Structures are given as C-alpha cells and as structure tokens.
Amino acid sequence: MYKYDQLDQQIVDERVTQYRDQVRRYLAGELTEEEFRPLRLQNGLYIQRQAPMLRIAVPYGMLSSRQLRKLGDLARRFDKGYAHFSTRQNCQLNWPKLEDTPEILAELATVEMHAIQTSGNCIRNITTDQFAGIAPDEVVDPRAMAEILRQWSTFHPEFALLPRKFKIAVSGTKQDRAIVQAHDIGMEFYLDANQKLAIKVWVGGGLGRTPILGSVIREHLEWQHAPTYCEAIVRVYNLHGRRDNAYKARIKILVKALGIEEFSKQVEAEWAHLKDSQNTITQAELARVSEHFEPMPYATLSVNSASYEAAIASNKAFANWVKRSVHAHKQAGYRAVTLSLKAHGIAPGDATSEQMEVVADLAEAYSFGELRVSHEQNLILADVALDDLFPLWEKARAHGLATPNVGLLTDIICCPGGDFCSLANAKSIPIALAIQDQFDNLDYLHDIGDLELNISGCMNGCGHHSIGHIGILGVDKDGSEWYQVALGGKQGNDASIGTVIGPAFSAEEMPSVVQRLIDVYIQERTPEERFIDTVRRIGTAPFKANVYANKETSLV
Amino acid sequence: MSNLIKYVSNTASIIEDEWQKVTLPPSHEPERKQAGKVVLFKLTGEKTVHADQIAETVIPATGKILIPLSVWLVRKDEFTDRLKAGELGIWMETHKLVETLVESQADLNVFPLIAVHVERFADGRIFSIGTLLRTRYGYKNELRATGDVLRDQLFFLKRSGFDSFLIRADRSAKDALQSLKDFSEPYQGAVDNPVPLFKRYNRNATMELKP
Numbered sequence: 001m002y003k004y005d006q007l008d009q010q011i012v013d014e015r016v017t018q019y020r021d022q023v024r025r026y027l028a029g030e031l032t033e034e035e036f037r038p039l040r041l042q043n044g045l046y047i048q049r050q051a052p053m054l055r056i057a058v059p060y061g062m063l064s065s066r067q068l069r070k071l072g073d074l075a076r077r078f079d080k081g082y083a084h085f086s087t088r089q090n091c092q093l094n095w096p097k098l099e100d101t102p103e104i105l106a107e108l109a110t111v112e113m114h115a116i117q118t119s120g121n122c123i124r125n126i127t128t129d130q131f132a133g134i135a136p137d138e139v140v141d142p143r144a145m146a147e148i149l150r151q152w153s154t155f156h157p158e159f160a161l162l163p164r165k166f167k168i169a170v171s172g173t174k175q176d177r178a179i180v181q182a183h184d185i186g187m188e189f190y191l192d193a194n195q196k197l198a199i200k201v202w203v204g205g206g207l208g209r210t211p212i213l214g215s216v217i218r219e220h221l222e223w224q225h226a227p228t229y230c231e232a233i234v235r236v237y238n239l240h241g242r243r244d245n246a247y248k249a250r251i252k253i254l255v256k257a258l259g260i261e262e263f264s265k266q267v268e269a270e271w272a273h274l275k276d277s278q279n280t281i282t283q284a285e286l287a288r289v290s291e292h293f294e295p296m297p298y299a300t301l302s303v304n305s306a307s308y309e310a311a312i313a314s315n316k317a318f319a320n321w322v323k324r325s326v327h328a329h330k331q332a333g334y335r336a337v338t339l340s341l342k343a344h345g346i347a348p349g350d351a352t353s354e355q356m357e358v359v360a361d362l363a364e365a366y367s368f369g370e371l372r373v374s375h376e377q378n379l380i381l382a383d384v385a386l387d388d389l390f391p392l393w394e395k396a397r398a399h400g401l402a403t404p405n406v407g408l409l410t411d412i413i414c415c416p417g418g419d420f421c422s423l424a425n426a427k428s429i430p431i432a433l434a435i436q437d438q439f440d441n442l443d444y445l446h447d448i449g450d451l452e453l454n455i456s457g458c459m460n461g462c463g464h465h466s467i468g469h470i471g472i473l474g475v476d477k478d479g480s481e482w483y484q485v486a487l488g489g490k491q492g493n494d495a496s497i498g499t500v501i502g503p504a505f506s507a508e509e510m511p512s513v514v515q516r517l518i519d520v521y522i523q524e525r526t527p528e529e530r531f532i533d534t535v536r537r538i539g540t541a542p543f544k545a546n547v548y549a550n551k552e553t554s555l556v
Numbered sequence: 557m558s559n560l561i562k563y564v565s566n567t568a569s570i571i572e573d574e575w576q577k578v579t580l581p582p583s584h585e586p587e588r589k590q591a592g593k594v595v596l597f598k599l600t601g602e603k604t605v606h607a608d609q610i611a612e613t614v615i616p617a618t619g620k621i622l623i624p625l626s627v628w629l630v631r632k633d634e635f636t637d638r639l640k641a642g643e644l645g646i647w648m649e650t651h652k653l654v655e656t657l658v659e660s661q662a663d664l665n666v667f668p669l670i671a672v673h674v675e676r677f678a679d680g681r682i683f684s685i686g687t688l689l690r691t692r693y694g695y696k697n698e699l700r701a702t703g704d705v706l707r708d709q710l711f712f713l714k715r716s717g718f719d720s721f722l723i724r725a726d727r728s729a730k731d732a733l734q735s736l737k738d739f740s741e742p743y744q745g746a747v748d749n750p751v752p753l754f755k756r757y758n759r760n761a762t763m764e765l766k767p
Contacts, residue, residue: 005759007741018738022708038678039708121678151743151753157715158687158746161680227744238684239653273692278745278752285754 001062001370002147002292004112011154012109015116019043020102027099038161042122044090044115045101048422054093054101055118056108060128060146060170061089061373061380065360068371070111072356078104082352085341087413087464088167089127089373090118094420116154121162123153123234127169129177130374131336133293134382136328140172140189140197144290145226148281152227159234163241164249166234167206179375179491181205181213182467184251185233187226197223203233203263204255209459211466211497212252215260217267224281231279232271236263296368296383301333305386318393320442321404326389333386337367339379339396340403340411344436347429348414349377358399366392375464376413376452378406409451409518410436413464417457417474418481424457426474426481431455431510438511439518448518451531452491467491469532470517471498472510483510487517487543488535501544516547559729561710561736562698562720568736570729573722575645575669576616577702578623580609622647622671629660645669647702650681654688664695671700672718677709683716690717690747707732711739717747 004012019039026036040047044055056071063071071091075083078100084092096104108114117124126146133141149168153159159166171178172189180186186202199221205214221229237251255263312319327336339359342348351359359379363371366388367381374380379401384392396402405411412435415421417428432455439445454468458475465471471486482504489498505513518531520543525534535543560573583606605626613627621638625648628635638644645667648657657664664670670689674682682701689695700720701713710721714736723729745752753759 007753007757007759010741011739011743014739018735035677035706121680154743155712155739156744156746157712157742158683159680160683160709160712161678163680235684235687239681243679243681278750278755282754285759288754288760 001064002059002143002289008151009109009112012112012114012116015043015114016102016106016109019105023098023102038120041120042117042160043101043105044118045098046119046422047098048094048420051095052098052101053416053420054096054104054115055086056091056093056113056115057118057125058090058113058373059150060126060132060143061130061375062143063371063373064111065363065369065371067111067113068356068360068363070107070113072353072360074104074107075356076353081354082350083356084347084416085349085351085373085377085379087375087377087415087462088118088125089130089375090125091373092416094416119165121164121166123156123159123162123166123168126150126153127167127178127183127375129171129173130372130376130380131177131327131382132172132372133295134329134331134334134336135173135177136330137174138172138330139174139191141290141293142170142172142178142187142189143293144286145187145189145223146170147289147292148285149226149230152230152279158231159238162234162238163243164246164251166237166251168230174493176491176493176495179464179467179495181495182207182211182464182491183214185230186214189223192220199223199226201229203267204252204260206250206252207461207464207466208250209247209461210250210252211461212256213495213497214252215255217260217264223286224283225275227279227281228274228277229267229271231274232267235270236266240266295331298331298334298383299385301331301385303332305333308386308389311390315390317397317404318390320446321393321397321402322389323446324404324406324408325402329383331383335384335386335389337381337384337389337392338374338406339381339401340406341378341401342405342411342436343400343403344405344410344440345433346400347416348412348432351379355399355401358395359401362392362395376406376411378411404442405445407450407452408445409439409448409453409514410445411452412436413452413454413468415456415462417455417463421457421462423460424474425459425476426457426483427507428455428457428463428472428474431472431474431483431507434507434511435514438515448521449530453514454489464491465489466497467495468498469535470514475504477504481507483507485513485517485547487540488532490532499540501540502548513547517543520546557729559723559725559727560720561723561729561733563714568733570733575620575622577647577671578613578615578621578627580605580624580626581612581614583609619643620645620669622669624648625652625657629656632660639666642668645671645698647671647673648685649673649675650679650685654685654693658693664689664693665697667695667697669698669700670695671702671722674701674703674705677704677706679704683712686713686716686718687747707735710735711737715742715746715748 025031046053079093079095168185169178169183170187182205188200192198201218202214203217325338372380412432414432418424453470454464455472456463456465465473467489473484484504486498486500585606620643622645702722
C-alpha cells in the first residue's frame, strides 16, 4: 500500500497544527459556532446527538495492521472501546470529546492517517473495490490512480468550499464493485483498443435524497488527464451548482437541470483550457505511485490444498463460512477473506478495540500485514494462502469475526441512524438487529441465498438503501419513526434504484415485512434465481400484495 | 487600524487601504416575488440590481474608487478619465460571471484592482473566479477578496490567485496573517504555483526538505 514520504507526512502534520489552532480559537470564542462548522466538518468532526463523531479517512479502504492497531488503541483511550466502519470505507469514533480531537489527529498522523475532507462540502475520500489488485476479473488495479487523485484533491484550493459534498469512486474490474454509477464522479479504468490505460467517466450519480445513477460524460479519457478532467467537471459545478438550497446542491441536480449534453458541452469547453496543463500526470509519477501497489511477495503454491479440502469435508461450520467469506484470487493458492462485522445482535460495521487488534494480528500472520474496509462494512484480508484459511477461521470465529453471513440477508448495510446521528429521522440499528433476530437460522439464511438488505435512517442514504435488493428508509411522520420499503435496487454493472412498494411501516412490523417478502421469493423463485432476479422477473406487485395483505387488521 | 493584508513582492503585510468602495443605494422598486415564474436557477436567491440603483450610485469625485460591476457595465463611458488616471477598480459578487466583465472590457489589466466580494464564508465560487481571472483572462494586477473574509480561507484564496485580503472588520488581520503559511508544500498545481508536488521534487529519491 502507499507509504508516505516526508512531503506527505509534512502535509498531515501541518494539518494537525492548523486544526489544533482552529479548535483552540473555537474554544476561546474567537470563532463562532457557524464559522467553526465548515472547518471542523472538513476534518471529519460532526456534532452529534450524544457527543461529537470523528470520521477518520481510510483512503480507498486500505489499512495496514499498524494503522488498525492505532484505531483500536484510539477507540479504547478516547472512545468507548469500539469504532464503526462506514459505507464510505472510513472509520468513525462515536464518542470522542471535542477537546481531544486534535490529540487524536496527532496520534493518527504518526501512522500516516488523517481525517482530511472526510466531511463537509469538498471532495471526499475516494473509494474503490475492496478486492482491488487481487480480483481475477480485474483489468486494471485502480489504487495508484486513486492515490494520485487523493493527492490532487487534498486541499485543492479551488474546490475547498463546494456547493455540497463531492464523492469520487474508481474501479478497474469487469464487474463493478465500487458503485461508480452512484457517485458524483465515477471512473472505470480499462485498456482501450490500443491496450492503453483509459477511463470511462460517469457524472451526476448519487444515492441521497434524489437517488439517481450517473450519466456517461466520456467513454474514453486517457489516464493522464484524470485530474484536469475532474478539475473541469468540478469547476463547472462549483460555479453553477445551486447554493440556495442544500437539498438541491449536489452535482446530480445541476446535471439533470442542464441535461447531460449541455453539461458535458460546458465541461469540454472548460477542459479545452485545462488539458495538458501542469496537473496532468506524468508516466514517472504513475510509475512511482504504482510501485506501492505491486503484488505481494507470494509463495509459489499449488492451486489446491489437501488440508484445506479435508477441513471443508470434515467441518460443516468451516465449510459454511468458506462458502460465504472466501473469495477468488488472481494468484494460485491464495484467497481473499471477508471478516464479517455483522455478527447478529451487534450494530452492523462496529468493531471493538480487541477485535481490531485481533484483525491486525491476523493480517500480520496471514495477509502480509494489510487489510481493506469494504463499502459493505466488513473487513477484508486480501492475500491468504489456502493452508492458512482454517487456522485463520478458528481465530476469527473465537472473536466473533466469522459469522458465515457475508452477502446474505443478515449482512445488512446500515448507517448509525437515530441512535447516534443528528441528521437521522429514525433509528436504523434496532431495525437491523430485529431483522437479524428474525433470520437467525443459518440453514435458512443460506437457503435464501444472496441478498443485500440496506438500511438508512434518513434520505441522505449513508446506508445505501436506494441500491439494496431490499432497501429500508427511516422517515419521520408526525414526530414518530416509520420505515419505507423499496425493492429491486442493485449495485454493479446493471445497477438500479429500488422502487418504493407502498406506505411505510412501524419498527415493530419490519421483521415480518421482510419475512413476507422472503416468503414470496421462496414460493416464486426458479432454482437458479437469486432474490434480485426474482424481483426483476416478476416485478414488485406480488411482493406488495403479500406484504399489505390483511395489513388493515394488523394495524391498530 | 487597517484590516487589509496585501502581498508586495512576495511578502504579505498589513497596509492602509487607498481605495474607496462604492456601493449601490437601496432601490425604490418594490421587491418582486418570483414565485410561479421560471427563473434561471443560477440566480435563485440573488437580488436583482435595478436601473434606479445604478443611476443613483454616487461616485466620489476624487481618489481611487472601487465601483460595482453593475455600475461599470451601464455607466462605463463616465469613467474614461478615471480609468486613465489609474483610479478605477471593479468589484463583483460571486454570483456574477467573470465573462460578463470580460465582455465589457477585453483587457482586464486596465484595472489596477479587481475585488471579489464573498457574502458568506462557505461560498467557494470566489476560488474559481480568482483562478479564471488569473489563468484564463490574464489579469495581473491586484486581486482582492472582500466581504466575509476570515483567516481560514486565506491559504486557499492565495493559491487561487488573490494577493490582497480585506479581513472582516471584527477580526484581526494580524492573526489572519499566520494562516497564509498553513501548508508549506501543497500537492496540486494552482494559480500561485502551477507545478504540482510530483514535478517540484523527485519523490523517488530520499530528499532533504528545505527548512
């Protein structure tokens, strides 16, 4: 992974000094609440219901074991001994004290970490596929370009105060796993007809209040132009995006208002001036950054392992876990492993300090000391030898990190919701826990198969509800919490936005609502169909009919 | 005490402001609601300048004057002599387009001063406006930020081509001077230094940083 040189370190250190002084001025009354707000937000600090929340950047989801250990340590010393991994691949502390945040950032800087631009109206953490660099279907490892764009966007002076937040995702695979179409800018790296690295660029996608998939603004962009082309897009947005209404301020609203033809005409006109300017990446710079993402020093292994096969044959629990948590790898004899942060009864995406230390140990023992955070809020060990899978599983299981539910109904994507977040209209974690409770039978879960259930506590959509096969959105009606259900959302190349099936439900009804949806699927599915396939084939009507049947009698 | 910070030959210091800012008088026109009408969304929320305001704007007879873009556009011919004498600057708000100014006056370097007024701290259009004035339209003279200008914008303003900053009256310009040096080696090229970090240093080699 990328290692800082003195220049990277200096920027992060100077940020700590700057932020420390901003906090000092705020506490001394030299900055008003309103003036401090954009400053603290651009350093990931929210003021929440119970306490501030600090969002720490995990660039494109990559962590070293040393960094994870530090996160565990900080969560223990400055928080309640746990942290939350988010759908933006970041890490959040829920209970730090405002006064402690400069010290936390100083500690983070010692392990090449920061909280720069993790919130606020600026270019946010760039996200990508959690299997970048090792996925068999990968065409281009997008991480070097993600790092180059991270550096380009860090304190970019022209884009420091945009109309609204701005999210970029990159991917380099045939099967998109970075939801590039649901970002302000999405970039798919590929090799063009001349085997040259090129980018397909989407713009104006997003999940929040107005969920919409992005439009292609350019089918082919040569790789070296990525920063200047982004500059053209973001400049048009910075100058012309709405600033009078926060709900209509995202770039997707501008793209929709102008139409993609007019918007791209303006971007191209702007880019004509910026193309080949100094921010254009050089071959040498791409080579320098790419060296940090060279393949691991793999051992030469056989494609099969007798001990691994034997463990699967003799141990049903291990076999179940392998089915869900072990993923294909480019390198013979290696696999990627998802450590589930979705143990039933625990808030999805939460990890204790002890668990973080265990994962750091596992990464060191079995995966070259590195790991990744997925946007599904799990942790990934990307480079594990077949023979190591069984001992790894035993240790992970002992610490609640091996729930065999990855990709299944209870692998719920869920935002912190009304328990923590001051933006939320409704709680989301209790809904997730109630659904996990309803589906606590593993054989049944495996029988239901691949299913993505996503929950957001408000329409900002941190829980990605719009692209959940089942999407649940907390809404506020007359001061009480209700839940709207959508069906048919999906991430990937054939991404789609879910359709709301009807009036919202109370929290108590939610487990049985999900149960009724599953019942229809079980009854209607063909042998090969996943839940989403059945929804797409038969439409939402049969599901709706079953969910709302006799609803009058059940409603008091 | 002046609250104006200005760069003179690469050094920022607090200096006296020689310029008189000319503002529009209130309009006699009744405020018209735009409900039900199709408006250019870019202008949503921005007040329209009325003809009577432009006509009634009082121009000081002597000294260096900083006049609103809207007055310049309509009363341009009145200012020929002042312009020649180097006594005329233009100020514009962030919702105005740089292109409007350029269409009225192709060579911006006839103005010794252009000021951009930012209504709210969080309005980052000022950075793009500064960048365009410097890079696209070749403006070389003083470029000033006015309005809700606080120290934590200064580093970005400087990088976007501004070389003078009128700090909001209730804040100390002396304190604000500190923030111009928040970061010593920024990553990306911008107006003040178009060369990005990876071209300024050989980042492959172990190198000593300048003190």
